[in-house]
Structures are given as structure tokens and as C-alpha cells.
Amino acid sequence: MAQKINYFLTRGCDLLLAPFAKLPPFWGILFLSLLTSLFVLVVYRAVSSPRKVRDTKNQIKANILAIRLYRDFWKTIVGSFFKSLYYTGKYFVLNLVPLFLLLPLLFLLFVQMDIRYGMRPFRPDESITVKAGFKGNIGAVNVEIQPNPHYRSAMNPVFITALREVDWKLQAGKSGSTAIAINVDGTTVSKNLVIGENMPALSNKKMAASSLEHFIYPAEKLLAAPTSLKYVYIQYPARSISFLGLRTHWLVYYLVLTMVIALALKNRFGVEF
Numbered sequence: 001m002a003q004k005i006n007y008f009l010t011r012g013c014d015l016l017l018a019p020f021a022k023l024p025p026f027w028g029i030l031f032l033s034l035l036t037s038l039f040v041l042v043v044y045r046a047v048s049s050p051r052k053v054r055d056t057k058n059q060i061k062a063n064i065l066a067i068r069l070y071r072d073f074w075k076t077i078v079g080s081f082f083k084s085l086y087y088t089g090k091y092f093v094l095n096l097v098p099l100f101l102l103l104p105l106l107f108l109l110f111v112q113m114d115i116r117y118g119m120r121p122f123r124p125d126e127s128i129t130v131k132a133g134f135k136g137n138i139g140a141v142n143v144e145i146q147p148n149p150h151y152r153s154a155m156n157p158v159f160i161t162a163l164r165e166v167d168w169k170l171q172a173g174k175s176g177s178t179a180i181a182i183n184v185d186g187t188t189v190s191k192n193l194v195i196g197e198n199m200p201a202l203s204n205k206k207m208a209a210s211s212l213e214h215f216i217y218p219a220e221k222l223l224a225a226p227t228s229l230k231y232v233y234i235q236y237p238a239r240s241i242s243f244l245g246l247r248t249h250w251l252v253y254y255l256v257l258t259m260v261i262a263l264a265l266k267n268r269f270g271v272e273f
Helices: 002-020 025-047 050-069 074-117 212-216 250-269
Strands: 127-134 143-145 151-160 165-172 176-184 187-195 205-207 229-234 241-243 246-248
Touching: 002 025, 002 074, 002 212, 025 074, 025 241, 025 250, 050 074, 074 212, 074 250, 127 176, 143 151, 143 165, 176 229, 187 229, 205 212, 241 250
Parallel strands: none
Antiparallel strands: 127 165, 127 229, 143 176, 151 165, 176 187, 205 229, 241 246
């Protein structure tokens, strides 16, 4: 089930972002921020009560103001303090319902954005660490990485018994999209590897079984693997997004743009935060 959902979401995002493929990544983030803002506003308009939220915010302000105005009347101060706490709690409760609806869907979007904007392909001559995780004892496992012109071995494999893991150190070769092929007890499994400047959806981990963790690594299908193999893992370098001379993580741009757009449009949608 997770694989089918991942396939649908990944292909859908590919189509959605296709017009921005040749533009700087900032414009794709701006487009997704706009869509997110509109979606958040529609959900809030459907399930929240602007009047209750507005009245609750006014009660919070009124009680805080009472504490400042009647500082010589301790009973008023104590009463206003606890009332402000009550209305603050009520304010958060009023926002819980739309948040519960939004967060799971936004999480799936965050994952799709991270595999596109959160990491970059390896560059030629960069170091690549490959990890193969197993379910049981690795002492009797026969495992090796097959040669490929896109990478070369930089170190003999290391068997880490405590982690049930076999690690390799590779060095990136010529640019291109390829696959790291690993022979495990006579069965060959592969993990996508991208070297160069193109920016496809990337995945650090390819898993052998569908699980909740699989939603974090949606770019590749499950391993057609022996029962002993759990995953193949590589760590793509982190990526920062540049716009007007400012380089930062994509999430900073996304959150700032989403909040600015949502606040700018909230009155048109009749929404109160």
C-alpha cells in the first residue's frame, strides 16, 4: 500500500513541477507555497469558526491589558492571569481540528519537496558511503558491489556485526544516472545513484519491505531482495537553495512564503488564525 501511495504522489509531483524543471528551484518552491497557502485557507474556512477564534483572541488581549491597567489590584491581576491562560488554551483547541487534517497531508508534501530540494547529486570524485543492512547475522552473508564506470571502490567492505550492516566507501566517477548493483548470496539488487548536475528526485534509502518508514523514502520502489536484506543506504549531500544572493534550506523559503501568502489572503477567504 505504501509503495502505491508513494508512486502516485511522486508521479503527481513530477507532473505538477514539470513546468519549473528548467527554472531555478526557488520558483518551484514558490509555486508549492502558493498551493499550500490556498489549501490551508480552504481547510480553515471549512472546519474552523472565524468568529470564535476572533472572540478568543480578543479575550486574551483584554485580560493581558487588564493585568497592565489594574496592577494595584491583585485579585484582578490573578483573575485576569488565569483567564488569559484559559483563553490561550481555548485558542489552541480551536486550531487543533484543522491542524489534525493538515499535518498528515503536509508531511507527505514535505517529503516530496525534500527529495527534490533537500539534497543534490554527487559530484565527480566525491566520496560515497554505501550501507547494506540485514535482518540477521552477517557473518555468513556473501555480499559484494559490482563494478561500474560511474564509481570505483575506495576501500574494502567493512562488516559491522553489531549493526548487522556492511559498508563500502566508493568514489564518484563520470556524471550520469546509474545504479549501485550489489550481489547478495547470488541475487543482485540495485540502488539508484545520480552523479552530476541534473536534479531528479533523490532517495537516500531503498528498502526491502513496505512500512511507515517507506513514506520517508518515496522516490524508489522496494528492493526485489533476499529475505535477509533490509535496505541499501547512501547519503546524498545536503543542498541549499539560492535566491537574490541568499542561500538557505528549502524549508525556510517554503515556510516564510506560505505564511506570508496565507496571511495576505486570509481576509479574502474569511479566515481567522
